[in-house]
Amino acid sequence: MSESKSARSAILAELRRMQHHVPWHRRDEFVGASLLALILYAALLPRTGSPSVVQWAVIGAFFALALAWGGLILSDVRMPEWVKTLTAFVLLFLGGWLFYRYSDADWERLSHVFFNWELMKDPMEGGATGWDILLDGLWLTVQIAFFSAIFSTLIGLLLAVFRSFENRILNIFIIAYIDFFRAMPIIVLMVLAYYALPYTGIVLDAPVAGVLVLSLNSSAYVSEIFRAGILSVHHGQIEAARALGMNPVQTMRLVILPQALRVVIPPLTSNYVASAKDTAICSSITILELLKSALQFQAFKANPTAIIAATVIYILIFVPLTRLAGVLEVRMKTGRAKA
Amino acid sequence: MNKEFNPEVMIEVIDLHKYFKDLHVLKGVSTKITRGEVVAVMGPSGGGKSTFLRCMNRLEEPSSGKIIVEGIDITSPYVDINKVRTEIGMVFQLFNLFPHLTAIENVKLAPMNVRKVSDAEATERGLALLEKVGLSDKAHNYPDQLSGGQQQRVAIARALAMQPQIMFFDEPTSALDPEMIGEVLDVMRAMADEGMTMVVVSHEMGFINEAADRILLLAEGVIVEEGTPEQIFKHPTQQRTQEFLGKILSV
Numbered sequence: 001m002s003e004s005k006s007a008r009s010a011i012l013a014e015l016r017r018m019q020h021h022v023p024w025h026r027r028d029e030f031v032g033a034s035l036l037a038l039i040l041y042a043a044l045l046p047r048t049g050s051p052s053v054v055q056w057a058v059i060g061a062f063f064a065l066a067l068a069w070g071g072l073i074l075s076d077v078r079m080p081e082w083v084k085t086l087t088a089f090v091l092l093f094l095g096g097w098l099f100y101r102y103s104d105a106d107w108e109r110l111s112h113v114f115f116n117w118e119l120m121k122d123p124m125e126g127g128a129t130g131w132d133i134l135l136d137g138l139w140l141t142v143q144i145a146f147f148s149a150i151f152s153t154l155i156g157l158l159l160a161v162f163r164s165f166e167n168r169i170l171n172i173f174i175i176a177y178i179d180f181f182r183a184m185p186i187i188v189l190m191v192l193a194y195y196a197l198p199y200t201g202i203v204l205d206a207p208v209a210g211v212l213v214l215s216l217n218s219s220a221y222v223s224e225i226f227r228a229g230i231l232s233v234h235h236g237q238i239e240a241a242r243a244l245g246m247n248p249v250q251t252m253r254l255v256i257l258p259q260a261l262r263v264v265i266p267p268l269t270s271n272y273v274a275s276a277k278d279t280a281i282c283s284s285i286t287i288l289e290l291l292k293s294a295l296q297f298q299a300f301k302a303n304p305t306a307i308i309a310a311t312v313i314y315i316l317i318f319v320p321l322t323r324l325a326g327v328l329e330v331r332m333k334t335g336r337a338k339a
Numbered sequence: 340m341n342k343e344f345n346p347e348v349m350i351e352v353i354d355l356h357k358y359f360k361d362l363h364v365l366k367g368v369s370t371k372i373t374r375g376e377v378v379a380v381m382g383p384s385g386g387g388k389s390t391f392l393r394c395m396n397r398l399e400e401p402s403s404g405k406i407i408v409e410g411i412d413i414t415s416p417y418v419d420i421n422k423v424r425t426e427i428g429m430v431f432q433l434f435n436l437f438p439h440l441t442a443i444e445n446v447k448l449a450p451m452n453v454r455k456v457s458d459a460e461a462t463e464r465g466l467a468l469l470e471k472v473g474l475s476d477k478a479h480n481y482p483d484q485l486s487g488g489q490q491q492r493v494a495i496a497r498a499l500a501m502q503p504q505i506m507f508f509d510e511p512t513s514a515l516d517p518e519m520i521g522e523v524l525d526v527m528r529a530m531a532d533e534g535m536t537m538v539v540v541s542h543e544m545g546f547i548n549e550a551a552d553r554i555l556l557l558a559e560g561v562i563v564e565e566g567t568p569e570q571i572f573k574h575p576t577q578q579r580t581q582e583f584l585g586k587i588l589s590v
Binding site for chain 2: 242
């Protein structure tokens with residue numbers, strides 16, 4: 001007892017003695033000097049398209065040091081905010097520096113091959129320009145995404161509602177369905193649906209097969225989301241509804257689903273976005289959606305500009321959509337969405 | 340039924356047993372609740388009070404025994420329990436208001452969808468009920484904009500909107516801050532005065548003493564003692580009752 005007491009007072013005495021002592025790694029001299037060292041090091045990074053093992057080690061060590069230096073500053077409570085901001089920029093710059101040193105690109109040739117916008121305006125056989133083809137592809141992409149969102153919601157909701165009845169046999173089937181479609185790569189299913197199913201006598205048009213596979217895949221996720229939403233409704237809600245004389249269907253329709261839907265909208269939105277991105281997989285079964293159209297242009301003109309254009313279109317559409325999902329999530333968290 | 344239906348008996352419980360898996364919660368409870376009677380159910384926690392109440396509208400399925408509500412044996416599988424439940428209003432400890440609906444929508448929901456009352460009529464009656472519980476100015480507020488006491492009063496209005504013959508209260512004031520208990524008990528007292536048949540699981544001694552016609556003391560799954568508040572509070576005969584009253588009075 002007395003021993004631990006004296007040990008504790010020794011610790012306190014040490015703390016009192018050291019309270020204004022700045023450790024060496026927190027000193028401005030050290031931090032500044034290590035920045036200079038890093039800049040020198042960066043200038044010496046190997047400049048080659050295929051580094052040797054030793055050169056990889058040199059590059060790796062450089063980034064380890066740079067991150068350690070950045071972490072030191074960002075975690076220091078004494079550092080003013082502007083130093084931290086500067087540190088963040090330095091770290092980003094160093095990342096870009098590696099690409100620049102390593103790439104050794106011929107920027108002029110690069111821009112001629114990949115950003116040949118003139119070529120996109122050239123009419124091809126049949127008179128359509130590259131842009132026309134891409135816009136047709138985009139329209140098909142939108143349609144596929146729209147219909148698979150509708151069908152996956154219907155199937156997923158149905159599965160979630162039936163699962164909530166907790167019938168043993170049905171649930172085994174529903175869980176197997178969900179596991180299967182979550183485990184299977186979409187492209188495998190799509191190839192099977194389009195190329196193998198005809199042997200069983202079921203012949204689907206390519207877009208139908210695409211929508212079918214995307215819907216089935218997405219419905220597995222949608223059903224899990226709805227299930228989580230239904231489970232999030234407090235049991236007392238069901239009891240209150242039943243005590244008022246509502247039957248199970250009325251309880252589900254009037255009390256559980258309206259509450260579950262609120263919880264479910266943000267994850268559902270991000271699921272739709274993810275599923276819409278998966279429309280690109282339809283290119284593997286001859287569907288002329290956005291990616292396939294771009295690939296076709298590339299095949300005709302032997303130029304990949306259309307793929308860059310498709311990339312830009314994907315970004316323009318999906319960045320706002322993913323943002324939207326995030327915004328909805330925040331709004332749902334901060335309060336009730338007023339009807 | 341071998342017995343004649345006696346309109347004065349609202350609920351008759353005959354040898355009610357309830358098991359949760361191996362746990363024997365109710366061990367043969369029998370009682371009669373007559374029209375207009377206010378019955379308070381008291382007893383130590385885990386004694387089966389809530390289970391007893393919830394068996395009487397089959398929120399819990401009774402394991403054995405008979406429960407006859409207005410001459411209808413609700414343990415019979417041929418009875419449409421949803422119809423029976425419309426005759427039994429229930430108020431919960433945690434209010435269980437529907438959070439996605441305003442106060443008036445909470446009150447209207449069941450009459451419109453179960454009783455198929457028109458929107459106009461349900462609104463009119465709902466507003467009257469909210470006025471009765473002193474909340475006509477909160478009709479368009481959502482539950483999370485109301486205090487606990489206000490929520491519980493809306494819950495009472497919601498139950499009354501089905502025009503039940505009998506009201507169950509499952510610890511209606513246990514989740515409330517002390518200063519809000521009074522407003523809920525006032526509403527309940529007014530209902531008792533109007534002659535509503537009520538079964539109240541509660542430990543509000545003042546309210547019970549004043550409003551209850553009879554106390555059932557339920558402990559370890561059996562009715563240990565029953566009688567008027569006067570008898571139970573002043574002259575308890577069973578040792579179990581004395582122990583229990585000693586505990587709640589020493590708080």
